[in-house]
Amino acid sequence: MQYRFLAYGLISLCVSFSSLANPIWKATKGDEHVYFGGTVHVLSEADFPLPDTFHAVYKEVDELVFETDMAAIQSPEFQQAAMQAFQYPNGKTLDQVLSKDTLNALRTYLSSRGMRVEPLLPFKPSYAFTTIMLLELHRMGFTAQGVDGYFFELGAKDNKRLSWLESPQEQLNFISSLGEDNPNQMVRYSLEEVDTLPTMVTNLVRHWRSGDEHALDKLTVEPVKTAFPEIHESLLVARNNRWIKHIEAMFNDDDVEFILVGVAHLVGEDSVLTLLKQRGYHIEKVSHNHK
Template identity: 25%
Template sequence: MPLLLAACGTTAPGPEARPAMWLVEDDDTRIYMLGTMHALPRGTDWDAGKVAGAIDAADELVMELSPAELAAAGDVFQKLAPRTAPLAIEARLSGQALARYRALEASGNAFGGETFDDWAVMVLMGQRVAQQAELSPADGVETGLTAQFKAAGKPVGGLETAQAQLMLFETLDAATQRILLTRAAERSDNAVAEVRALTAAWSRGDVAALDKVINEDVDAVPAARKAILTDRNRRWSAWVQKRLEQPGTVLMAVGAGHLVGSDSVPAMLEAEGLKVRRVQ
């Protein structure tokens, strides 16, 4: 769940995407749950089909972060990321992991990772990979949804603050952070291909492929899975249940990884006896 940080003019049509979306409802409330990608290839057509209907029908949009919190995320990162004392990357990584880290760093400006916590170095690596995969936050689902809802005069809110979201990483124990950094470095030589494969699975609405890629990766680090996925999904499913007490239609747009798997938001809602159905 790293936070991935247009030119004017006419562009050719981009790739078509039909991401998975679910609906939970009662007599007077409908909550659409759309799995998002925070960054996408330029011009991706993701907001047609049933998603277009959900956008039109929704009275409000709720994302992981509100626009104001998303705008503040960079400053929060700069506040939380620095170490109390620098630590050379060579003291954290060795062998293949170090070599691949250096190769990724050499593809652009230096990360300055010596001054940052392990989790923050991993975030910087994720941003570089997204750039190399030609994915842009400006073309991500959240950016597009925000523009559409603001243009329609509909409210846009968030489930978390930027501070709370980044503190999920900041408060991971040192051993877990090191494992995450090491795994990211070891896999960085194939990371662009993996990100593109993940984006393609999302575009197809291929829930089984998303589940396999996302959950197999995070399952290898249980402490990270609990903090970054399971605990948040539990809070968000509680939010959905509470929101069902108010009438209206809501579009809830969160990272696709939160909507697939055995401890996803839809699965948790179904475990509470609610009927959740996939509508795209």
């Protein structure tokens, strides 16, 4: 289960929202405040409309801030760059780095889903991992755009200011390199998670509905922080610390911002909110009846 955080980070907890879900916080210093919304990148059709609190905060703010440029990552140019980043250079292939047993397990799984292993062979383990996770989530009905995409489109339509904390290429670099130090472990984990993913999602939904930040941290972040400190450092800690300087600057302008990032960045002792609290900002959960 150690790579659970990776599934969480890559697809940002593709779990169902309910009317009780409210992963929104407000950071205040002096007379200035900024809102933070924990996001998911893939949803089911049944998850819409989103909770009223998201829309209440959206109406109040001047600017939406995302992890990266949502329009750019949908462009053909970026899609081509992504395929190149996930692909091994110099003719290297996945079957050259996987053990025979792992390769056979991957082949068997893909066959059960009506797919062949050959199209995955030119790509790194992170691509196989992402393919398996998204394939299973789609089978569970998570085929709609997520919170980020929804508000990016709505903000553009309403002429809200739109910005982001890192470039698409920076984000791609983080994700594409995952698992290269131990490809067998990453691919094996993704195959093992096929059977447990529905239960995982159910548990996450339960904690999400209860607003239990501690449980979310224990379920998604802490296991990898202990077992894979390098991944935790590069995917979460380093990025959170890079983002902070951009976020603090938002308290010195006349706008009110709504920062929408994967909720893994907002829970735990290394989170963006913890870093702000250490810098003297007041952090509070936004109430469900926020107007």
